[in-house]
Amino acid sequence: MQRRTFLTSATVGAATLAFPGILRAQSKDPIRIGFPLPLTGPFAAIAGDMKQGAELGVDELNAKGGILGRKVELLVRDDQLKPQVGAQRTQELIEKEGCQFIVGGLAAHVQMAINEQTKKAKVLFISTSQSDEITAKPDASPITFHEALNPTITSRVVGKWVMENLGKKWWIVYADYAWGKQNNAVLTEVNKKMGGTILGSTPYPLGSAEFSAHLPKIQAAKPEVLMAVTPGADDIAFLKQVKSFGMQNQMKIAKPLHWISVAKQGGPELYQDVYGGINFYWELQDSIPEAKKYVESFQKKFGIPPGDYGVYAYSAVLEVARGSELAKSTDAEKVAAALHKSPQYNHFKGKQYWRACDNKSIQDMWIVKGRGPGKTKGDWGLLEIVSRVPASEEYDRTCAEKGHTA
Amino acid sequence: MADVSLAALAAQVFTGLVLGGIFVLLAIGLSLIFGLMTVVNFSHGALYMLGAYFGYVLMTRTGSFTVALILAPVLVGVFGLLVERFLIRPLYGRSPDDPLLLTFGLSLVIVETARLIWGKIGLPLDPPAALAGAVNLGFTYFPTYRLFVIAVTAVVLLALWLFLEKTNVGLLIRAASRDPLMVRALGFDVGRVWFIVFGIGTGLAGLAGILAGPMRGAYAEMGVTIIIESFVVVVVGGMGSLLGAVISGLLIGQVVSLTTFFAPQLAEIVVFIFMAVILLLRPSGLFGEAGLLE
Numbered sequence: 001m002q003r004r005t006f007l008t009s010a011t012v013g014a015a016t017l018a019f020p021g022i023l024r025a026q027s028k029d030p031i032r033i034g035f036p037l038p039l040t041g042p043f044a045a046i047a048g049d050m051k052q053g054a055e056l057g058v059d060e061l062n063a064k065g066g067i068l069g070r071k072v073e074l075l076v077r078d079d080q081l082k083p084q085v086g087a088q089r090t091q092e093l094i095e096k097e098g099c100q101f102i103v104g105g106l107a108a109h110v111q112m113a114i115n116e117q118t119k120k121a122k123v124l125f126i127s128t129s130q131s132d133e134i135t136a137k138p139d140a141s142p143i144t145f146h147e148a149l150n151p152t153i154t155s156r157v158v159g160k161w162v163m164e165n166l167g168k169k170w171w172i173v174y175a176d177y178a179w180g181k182q183n184n185a186v187l188t189e190v191n192k193k194m195g196g197t198i199l200g201s202t203p204y205p206l207g208s209a210e211f212s213a214h215l216p217k218i219q220a221a222k223p224e225v226l227m228a229v230t231p232g233a234d235d236i237a238f239l240k241q242v243k244s245f246g247m248q249n250q251m252k253i254a255k256p257l258h259w260i261s262v263a264k265q266g267g268p269e270l271y272q273d274v275y276g277g278i279n280f281y282w283e284l285q286d287s288i289p290e291a292k293k294y295v296e297s298f299q300k301k302f303g304i305p306p307g308d309y310g311v312y313a314y315s316a317v318l319e320v321a322r323g324s325e326l327a328k329s330t331d332a333e334k335v336a337a338a339l340h341k342s343p344q345y346n347h348f349k350g351k352q353y354w355r356a357c358d359n360k361s362i363q364d365m366w367i368v369k370g371r372g373p374g375k376t377k378g379d380w381g382l383l384e385i386v387s388r389v390p391a392s393e394e395y396d397r398t399c400a401e402k403g404h405t406a
Numbered sequence: 407m408a409d410v411s412l413a414a415l416a417a418q419v420f421t422g423l424v425l426g427g428i429f430v431l432l433a434i435g436l437s438l439i440f441g442l443m444t445v446v447n448f449s450h451g452a453l454y455m456l457g458a459y460f461g462y463v464l465m466t467r468t469g470s471f472t473v474a475l476i477l478a479p480v481l482v483g484v485f486g487l488l489v490e491r492f493l494i495r496p497l498y499g500r501s502p503d504d505p506l507l508l509t510f511g512l513s514l515v516i517v518e519t520a521r522l523i524w525g526k527i528g529l530p531l532d533p534p535a536a537l538a539g540a541v542n543l544g545f546t547y548f549p550t551y552r553l554f555v556i557a558v559t560a561v562v563l564l565a566l567w568l569f570l571e572k573t574n575v576g577l578l579i580r581a582a583s584r585d586p587l588m589v590r591a592l593g594f595d596v597g598r599v600w601f602i603v604f605g606i607g608t609g610l611a612g613l614a615g616i617l618a619g620p621m622r623g624a625y626a627e628m629g630v631t632i633i634i635e636s637f638v639v640v641v642v643g644g645m646g647s648l649l650g651a652v653i654s655g656l657l658i659g660q661v662v663s664l665t666t667f668f669a670p671q672l673a674e675i676v677v678f679i680f681m682a683v684i685l686l687l688r689p690s691g692l693f694g695e696a697g698l699l700e
């Protein structure tokens with residue numbers, strides 16, 4: 001017997017005696033969770049946070065012995081924010097890498113492409129980014145779950161709050177793709193319903209860095225509120241140019257969503273007094289025990305506080321595990337049935353639940369605003385919580401409106 | 407959309423001037439390189455991006471925007487010289503497709519390298535304090551920095567024109583662009599002219615990058631869309647024509663700006679519609695001479 005072989009078997013033998021549970025977990029094939037994400041492009045900052053959230057979830061699962069006694073592996077792939085690449089990566093993750101679950105996606109249009117693949121391959125998919133269609137017919141499926149908020153919920157909540165608190169005459173600028181268009185439509189609807197005026201709404205292509213041509217017109221129209229549906233890196237370029245035209249002194253600025261990773265990148269000066277909704281903010285740890293636990297372990301592992309989209313990924317990974325344990329299987333339909341049977345969960349910000357008809361996660365959200373330079377709490381405390389909006393199905397479209405019969 | 411005030415329209419024209427200025431700086435470099443060497447430099451967008459990142463590094467190191475504004479284009483130009491010397495020069499005399507493919511591949515390499523060095527997430531660039539904020543132009547507030555961009559573009563164009571028209575090197579460049587064979591027969595080293603021109607052209611791309619940085623931020627993909635628009639500018643102006651590049655750049659800046667004003671949905675495609683119309687009317691562009699690619 002060679003020395004190396006001897007050492008290996010001796011170590012394994014010793015480990016078996018010391019940690020039988022772990023070794024049993026590793027003796028079977030691991031459970032693989034595929035995770036397509038736009039690691040490059042305008043959403044890179046948010047995607048990075050999601051990758052970390054998912055990694056933390058997988059670490060926690062493996063520390064507890066994995067799923068069904070099997071080790072868990074996370075396979076992250078770059079979808080480049082392109083639907084066809086997202087579809088291809090997903091197909092590879094399922095067919096070549098043998099992933100039992102797909103979690104992820106960070107753009108409404110790419111999610112749809114991922115969802116097509118998971119439906120076809122009968123693999124459970126937990127989507128972690130905003131989309132109205134993914135839980136509505138014809139895209140919805142019994143094995144597709146939606147962890148994130150969606151444009152309808154976000155824009156109804158934020159739109160209502162802005163109407164009540166900031167002003168009724170709006171101009172909307174929105175990224176010209178699924179998520180942007182949906183937010184624009186919902187914001188417009190809320191504004192009209194509450195007796196407001198839309199002075200104008202301007203689409204621009206997602207991933208733009210130049211907005212100046214839009215601005216003189218908006219400035220001349222003198223809206224009370226400028227609604228910026230400008231996701232990811234676009235947000236920084238947009239706000240920068242808005243401020244360079246001096247418009248922050250002429251109108252309030254609000255957005256359906258804040259992203260702490262993007263705000264950090266843009267800096268406190270840029271985000272001062274910019275209002276918006278958010279699904280999670282690390283300072284919630286002051287009031288919510290689950291948030292505190294999550295923030296602390298994230299901080300310990302990565303050295304920075306978690307962002308708002310990483311929690312979706314974290315929670316989705318844990319839901320894959322919870323469903324599999326309940327079902328005692330990784331079969332998509334069985335796991336889905338198990339999640340339907342016990343829909344309540346609480347991984348990071350208090351209670352959430354899967355709505356039965358459409359697999360939508362119903363959850364709390366918050367209104368926040370930028371604190372401004374000199375008032376931030378450390379490097380990451382750029383936002384201040386203004387108001388909590390408790391979970392309610394009423395903010396989403398009804399099951400019937402989404403085309404579900406149940 | 408009924409009340410189109412004159413003031414808003416004037417502001418729109420100014421905005422278009424800035425857009426156009428960046429287009430011109432990029433297109434003139436492309437056109438210069440193409441006109442002289444028949445090299446379609448696909449890495450121009452990546453060099454534009456390098457200009458912004460070099461500017462960022464210089465600004466954080468020296469704390470001076472002026473130093474960054476001067477040195478970043480020079481560094482990009484030097485990089486361009488190396489590219490010409492070691493990558494493009496071996497391909498002279500072969501079909502124009504070869505350098506095109508090479509520079510296309512090079513652009514991918516540069517973008518990936520930028521991602522490796524500076525990260526996948528963009529970096530913020532701020533205009534210097536003296537140029538931050540907005541100026542009251544009487545009819546609108548306009549960002550000071552953008553006025554500065556218009557001024558720099560104008561100065562650089564003037565300097566380039568004087569260089570080409572009034573200096574001996576400029577004369578040689580113009581002669582080599584008209585008839586390289588004759589210039590060679592007269593005993594001049596045409597290869598050296600090409601070398602210099604490639605340096606100037608890429609340096610201008612770097613200048614456009616550092617100028618655009620404080621408006622748009624620096625990110626690895628920033629050259630990807632603008633290179634296409636710049637090609638459109640070159641094609642509309644006439645391949646190889648410098649005057650064409652200037653006029654068509656300013657024209658397209660206005661077309662984009664005014665379309666955004668009246669019909670924002672069309673702003674993205676209007677550039678291509680404009681190109682199609684021009685090419686239908688004048689197949690070799692506004693100021694182009696036929697047959698350069700044959």
